[in-house]
Amino acid sequence: MAKVVSIKRTLWDALYLPSIIKGLGITLRHFFVNTFTSREIETLRYGEWDLPDYKDNPAKPEGWRGKKKTRDLPDRHRGLHRLMKRPDGSARCTACMMCATVCPANCIHIEAGEREDATSRDIEKYPATFVIDELVCVVCGLCVEACPCDALRMDSQQMMKPVAHRDDAVQQKDQLMSRGATSIAVDGGAGADWRNEYARLGDARQIYRPDRSFSDDPIGYRIRNTDSK
């Protein structure tokens, strides 16, 4: 059922002044409300909330007004990539190339290496280089979805900072790992009883909110990652 929305110009409209006064009323109301209370100003300090002067005095730097001072990033926010770590501190990544394969922008470059000292229970393959060009990245998150090892995540809650040179936007493995936290999802699976294990941990996962993960929470996030920030 259609609803006709057209209007006609009336004599009252043709007088100019009524609508001008009405319009001035609305804009001036905003002006005075914002001048005296700044209630409706929602300017955010994009990219500035980790600057030193802001960190020192988050309450009210001079000249800054507005309701919200920082932007609360949602849990699912896709930020800078990070590489998760094993309990021994090495990268969880096994250079399986799933992220590089699925990446529509081809911004991930991995070269695999072989760990010569690997014992039979270790994973022999590791990324000798793991490079993400954050300028090329389109932040679609498909790489995180494609990672079968919980190695790559975008939940760092950090945004890409502006860089002076393109090279500075290319994140090397150590930079990516510096944001990483220890993930204790078991390499190669938790064992035969993983379903029961998972069910048993269900409650625990409720209590300890899982680390901000866009994808389905894997087993093993029993403790909140504290060494990530």
Add this chain to the structure above:
Amino acid sequence: MTMKAQPSKAQPSETQPELVEIAVDGETFSVPKGKNLLEALLDVGEDVSYFCYHPRLSIVAKCRQCLVGLGDGHKLVPACQMTVQEGMKVRSKTEQVREARQAILEFTLLNHPLDCVICDKAGECTLQRQYMDWDGEASLVNHDKVSKPKKVDLGPDIVLDAERCILCDRCVRFMAEVAKAPQLLFAKRGDHTEVSCAPGEQLDHPYALNVADICPVGALTDKSFRFQSRVWDLWSTRTVCQGCAAGCDMELHHKDGDVYRQVPPKRWDLNLNWMCNDGRRTYRQLLEKERVTHPSLGGERTDPDTATTHIAEALQGLIGAEGSPIGVVLGADVSNEDAYAGARIAQVLGARLYLGDRPDDGKGDDILRLNDPNPNRAGVRAMANKDLLNTKALAEALNDGALKALLVVGDGLDLPAPAQRKLNALDLVVLSTPFSSALIKKASVVLPAAAWTEIDGTCTNAAGEVKRMRPAFEPPSHARPHWDWLVRLGVALDADLGFLDAEGAFSEMSANIETFAGASWGDTIPTQRLRFSGRRG
């Protein structure tokens, strides 16, 4: 010698086999009598899963994946063990069969490690493929996986991951039946069974790398390919092996201008589906030898036009001179088109033609490999059957001082050291080659040529089959095919060779040279990405 039109696929046998009628899920098909039921089902387009069956190997029915129902019987039987008989009623699409195959797969996956992330077979793994086709469900079993040795060094080329092995027996049968060197066997029992080398042996047979190909999972993998690249990142080009005169069909797997491996095509009918270890390593020469990338004149880098003009000017006085002082050497590693262009240039120059080849290396065997390491000896020979002089004649001519200028096409010339020294006395030595070699120091002009991975053309194997080579990637810098250089040289000499591309050269050649009459240029098989090239595994 007669040239056969390529490719010679499964040739129709002399006598038509007797046909019998079988019914597959109610539909009737005529199949040759006595044929393996699994093969017959595959031939009629039935989707049957299998791991252990291989048409070149004996039947063991170990994997039980090809179960079908027969007649009215409740019990399912492995199709690979049955031969077709008149009136056979096969059930292949029933729920019972599907469930059975799914159950077998669940069982097969029971002890399979979570290794896809690091397994070189992932992406072309039969187990992965069958799981997606036939199963797709989660496992119902809670059971700890059996632990077996990982990263077992079986020999110079092969590494074993025993956990991934699904005990299909293909590798053991291959070594025993094809290689006739039973270096592999099964050790231990039950679910602890694992493939192992025979005591005191290691897997070092010249055909051992085939076990990595026929392994349906990633248990046996190629050491040189280990962790180098994921399979689906590679691009595949169908071309011809240049390792020996056998000229096996093969796929070149490459990425960003680098070859990662060479494997036989996934076709049972082409070179028996095998390739020798040496053949698989042919690409190493691209990595090991130094490439010539720019034309050079007296050791100085120059541009292509200057180089060809210089050659033409230097040759001008010698054309048609007494006793034909110009020699053209056709390396036995160049393509037919290159050789034809060389022969045409020799005609223009009135030059003598020599064949530059390497001696037999004695590595031949009774499977595929031949003694002759020159990949296109037959093709080059066909250019000038009677007038073609051999390397020995060339050495003699050099010793006699009969030659004043020499044009060497290709990297195939293996000149003895004394004759090489004689090259210094020549007015002009032109070398068109992809690789740097000892000869390059003697050459006054060096023309960079495209390597065999970069050219479009044909070559002729020892059996006389004309096979098509296809380019995998662009040649580096100024490198270009030999025939291209020779056409340019022809232009500089005011001579029209009559073609401007490889296909043109081929049609000229098949029109002018009797032995190539009727040979076909071959199908266009584009280079394709393995990721989207169909169902692999």
Add this chain to the structure above:
Amino acid sequence: MAQAVKKGDTLPQGLEVTRRPLGRQRLDGVDLPTDEMVLNMGPAHPATHGTVHIKLTLDGEKIRQADVNVGYLHRGFEKEAEAHTWAEIFPYTDRLNYVSPMLNNIGYALAVEKLLGISAPKRAQWLCMIVGELARLADHLTCMAAQVMEVGAFTPYFYVIKCREWIWDLLEAISGARLTHSYVRVGGVAADMPENFDKQTIDIIDRITKVIDEFDALMTRNRIFMDRMMHIAVISGEDAINYGWTGPCLRGSGVDYDIRKVHPYLAYDEVDFEVPIGINGDNMDRYLVRLEEMRQSIHIIHQCFAKMPEGPVAVDNPRVMLPPKREAYNSIEGMINHFKLVVDGIEVPAGESYSYTEAGNGELGFYLVSDGSGRPVKCRVRPPCFMQMTAMGDILRDHLLADIIPTFDTLNMIGGECDR
């Protein structure tokens, strides 16, 4: 079926159809003889958002001819899609109509689902409706903000752009990115809505309602605005249909055609909403249609939250949807499944399909051809605003230079979508 309002039809509210013919003379009286001037507007003109080039032949300020050249933002989406799996194309669809990426996501996902012969679970469909209507709100808000800004009223622009920010906050909360969401998947959505999403959304759409009312009061009855918008760039319903117009622009010409009504997809047949139409087919009607559509969208979102069922948000089909991460981490079956879907893509059966949805600007169509491999053989987009741009030169003839930009805005050309 859609029917254009005709001249002389009686309509509610005492309105009459007063449509004037296409390309009528805007300036009455005798014109002095003048030379024509060629003016190249764009492709880098500050007011043509989206690079478009309009070659104008001007007689004074009067437009004798306007040739619209599009294609400056051609990125090869359709060709690029052929090199990616079906799932990898979602980030590319985000960049079609970059003002309402969710609607593109939904349109593409529905197209692939149509080809696959599956449909997403109920809850996913309702979620898609919620995020889709939020995206439609964002689209219309942006379009209307631009309209009033281009006629010189800058302040209302900020009021409605602030609303769009709120919507993007919501969409970020549910998808993880403000603009390039990539949220919808073939066979469902990437994740269920986060906690409190419903409360936040209802709170925000209520605030948006207030802002829309304020915007309405500020602009609609303003004499200057009415003069600038009414009887400008008039197109009749018949002409609009012949040009292939869809969406708010077609409805502004009095054609009652909304794909959500005439060919309901998702669960649009289970919600109650009205389709606003205009009468005159001028800029003002297109503006008013969008204004009313926003209110209808808000109405739809309220209903969605009330009616949305519980349940999964993605199909339980291992050949379409990635397994849960816990299975990929812990079981070989899950890992194989995960691997094959990522590497080989969804093996969509060979065939072709055309699927169409109501996007911000009209009918967003995806014509997909599959050969059974993991990627499309052809992925053709029917961009709604492209059809509208084809008519722009004609409906602008004999208008003034200053009418170009407001018309351009009501037609709402989005470069990413139009040029693909």
Add this chain to the structure above:
Amino acid sequence: MLTFIIATAIKVVFFVVLFGLTLSAILTWMERRQSAMMQDRLGPVRANIGKVRLWGLLHPLADALKLVVKEDFRPPHAYRALYVLAPMLALLPALLVFAVIPFGPPVCIDQLGAALADVGGMCKPDQLHYLQIANLDIGLLFVFGIASLGVYGAVLAGWSSNNNYALLGGLRAAAQMLSYEVTMGMAVMGIFLVYGSLEPMSIVEQQSTMLDWGIVKQPLGFILFFFAAIAETKRAPFDIPEGESEIVGYFVEYSGTRFMVFYLGEFIEIVFVGTLITTLYLGGWQFPGLASDGFHSFFGFNVNWLMPHWAVVALQMGAFVTKVFIVCFFQLAIRWTLPRLRYDQLMALGWKGLLPASIFNVVLTAAVMLALQSVK
């Protein structure tokens, strides 16, 4: 004579440089900050020297610095002489018209400290100074004469840039300013009739109570004058010569310092319109109820607050500045509220709307004046 020159020079510095230019510089900040407040934004707040930010008040400084050091690009096919001349032509008239604006009451330098009943009577004529650069008795004619020169700046800028967009802008500017000058003149005619003088000081002195203000006596004339004046300054809703979303404007090719001159000229015109409206319609420097010796009545209450002469002068100058500021504020508020008219609508409004209305206003005023005189 020398005293006169020195006094004039001091007045120029105070009224034009310190008042006119400074207020217009502040207006560039105010326009952005006020619009930001109207639009729920923060506006410019970042310019700072060290930690001093002053709510962004340093932005005009930063702006000026930026524009001065920016490359002064001249299009290769521009007509050089006129291209250079145009910005000056745009700025100069705007500055000149400040000459006849009375910024305060006549000041008696001798008696600054005294509380005086009648300055005029007791002050020696050579000690009486007008807070006005030139006390012309045809002051308003001078204003209109000079202000109409401003159109040359826009037209020449548009033409000499050799750019189609600029040309369109110049044409629009010429047509618009010519059209609205007529309305403006006709609207002021009412003021002439009411106050019987062309001398600004005289007009202001006659508006001693709020009931005598021009806005009370000439409400229609005020509205007409206000809108015509906005049109003269080429600001929204009459910013058609600029029309940033259509043609960008007659100064599209200008950059750097030359652009800054156009930019400054626009804001000086706002100040000028503010002073003119204040002078003509809002009682100029008159503080409601303030006589020359203090308050005798304060908003209806009878009081007797006597003040020294300097305090009276300061209060009255303060009143003037405040009034100018308020007018400027409204000009900015209108600019950020209304959409832009179209060229033909602007012409229609000017010739078919405002001009007849202003003629009607003149006739009406004359009739009322006649009637009042005959009553007397």
